[in-house]
Amino acid sequence: MSFTGTETYVATDDLQLAVNAAITLQRPLLVKGEPGTGKTLLAEEVAKSLGKPLIQWHIKSTTKAQQGLYEYDAVSRLRDSQLGRDSAKDISNYIKKGKLWEAFTADEQVVLLIDEIDKADIEFPNDLLVELDKMEFFVYETGATIKAITRPIVIISSNNEKELPDAFLRRCFFHYINFPDRATMQKIVEVHYPGIKQQLVQDALNIFFDVRKVPGLKKKPSTSELVDWLKLILADDIPEEVLTSRDTTKAIPPLYGALLKNEQDVQLLERLAFMHRREQK
Structure with a gap:
């Protein structure tokens, strides 16, 4: 299994090498480059080339790392409890799965895109260190540990708007997409x-x-x-x-x-x- 580009995406030799190296090392591939050089599209084409589902997590300035894991809707549970609904008895009914949870528990290996990670707060990458390294996280509300069934292929894009922490960079395979000649x-x-x-x-x-x-x-x-x-x-x-x-x-x-x-x-x-x-x- 290796990425060689697709009919609709021209991948240079060094980009193909980077994608395949990240897959071999089971490390996230951190891709930087000028806007418009195909960083986001790369994840779509890798998924297409390898015949794998694609899960996309598009980062905004307000996005928190916790949202990629799960979110607990305590307000809805309290309201349902006050209304006497049976669903309030099971806390799992109020936990919304994030993109990492979806990728970890998918029936087959997926390609996970974390798009424009540099848009988020500077602490965002650090908050995902353990999850991306060990491919697991703990759900405090239920006491369950969510562990990846099959390690996803993780592609992370950045427009270089912010410097990423060294601890995060150490866990990634890095590639800069040069502007095409x-x-x-x-x-x-x-x-x-x-x-x-x-x-x-x-x-x-x-x-x-x-x-x-x-x-x-x-x-x-x-x-x-x-x-x-x-x-x-x-x-x-x-x-x-x-x-x-x-x-x-x-x-x-x-x-x-x-x-x-x-x-x-x-x-x-x-x-x-x-x-x-x-x-x-």
Whole structure:
């Protein structure tokens, strides 16, 4: 059992190696990289490739580690008790299973995605150390210990918004997804748009990588944004000469809203174009 990518996901050799190493070591795979480089999608494709169910836990700034284990609804139990309902006698009726509980007790090995772990409080990773290491946790309300039947394949994504604790990092196999080079990007485009004209791809990639090279950009366009931009170009049937001409006095590419996501970057390119026009006079 090894991951080699899928028909819809281009995985580089080093990424395949990282996934398979984490599976062999039975360690969580911690994946970092620029937003839009396919970190979340990786878990979906690993599950698809290996034929395993996927359980996703998307982390927010308010998410607590305990929610991944279970939550006890004491208020509902108290209300039902006051109403004389029989369900109140069994405390297990008021325990909601979290994503880790689901993954631990699944009938078969699953892929568990803990997505954007750096969004949570700094203590969040530390609060999951024992659970991810020993693959078990204790339910205080019932006195039961929930232990993984089959150790899940754990993939953890991070956008590097916060530094993760050393103790947490020691328990993970780490991989940084480098931004795709031109050859890899061509393969990605071909996966999304089979049979697309190669000249159109080359011209689009020229503009895309030129924009990424502009110093001072607040947010560089990502892989997913390139895919969206090409979709618009194909949908609007923009003539190839619009991309081929590459008028350097017009730094803003057509349909730039798919590539640039804030006004500062748009204004930056407009200023560069204005400066270039002045130099040519």
